[in-house]
Amino acid sequence: MPFYKKARATQRGFTLIEVMVSLLILSSVVGALSLAVSESTKNIGELKSRKFAGWVAQNTLNLHLLKALSNSSGNTEFAGIEYHWQITTSNTDTEHFNKIQIKVTQQSRPKYILADLITFVDESES
Numbered sequence: 001m002p003f004y005k006k007a008r009a010t011q012r013g014f015t016l017i018e019v020m021v022s023l024l025i026l027s028s029v030v031g032a033l034s035l036a037v038s039e040s041t042k043n044i045g046e047l048k049s050r051k052f053a054g055w056v057a058q059n060t061l062n063l064h065l066l067k068a069l070s071n072s073s074g075n076t077e078f079a080g081i082e083y084h085w086q087i088t089t090s091n092t093d094t095e096h097f098n099k100i101q102i103k104v105t106q107q108s109r110p111k112y113i114l115a116d117l118i119t120f121v122d123e124s125e126s
Contacts, residue, residue, distance in 0.1 A: 049081065053104040053114035056083045060102050061117060075107065082107040083114075096124035 014022075056078050063069045064087055073086040088101045097120060104115040 049106065050114050052079050052081060053083060053106075054117070056085060057102045057104045057115040057117035060085045060087065060104075061100065061119060064100065064102075065121070084110060092120065096122060098123050 056076050060069070060074075060076070069087070072088070073084070076083050076085060083104050084107055085102055085104045088103075090099045090101075092099055100119050100121055102115075102117045103113050104117075105111070105113055
């Protein structure tokens with residue numbers, strides 16, 4: 001048996017090519033994971049703003065239904081962020097049944113709606 005075949009049969013471990021391919025695969029996976037993590041951390045601020053805007057909309061709706069608000073728009077500071085809300089009330093095809101819509105934006109981005117809450121109210125009971 002030739003020398004090189006005998007040495008290869010007793011040799012243990014990986015070749016340089018196998019190690020390089022495994023490192024290439026590992027680096028690709030790590031790169032993809034780091035990209036996914038960075039994207040999710042970018043979205044955390046946006047999700048927090050949207051959640052808080054939804055709470056502002058619900059609080060504003062409750063104050064409107066309790067007739068504690070005199071304005072159809074205003075500003076609210078919530079969790080250190082300044083929000084602008086606007087209430088729109090409109091009639092529906094059903095008598096004494098009105099649609100109330102509340103839109104909430106940030107003061108810094110007034111055209112970008114973070115929350116849009118719609119509810120319907122029976123005005124015959126009030």
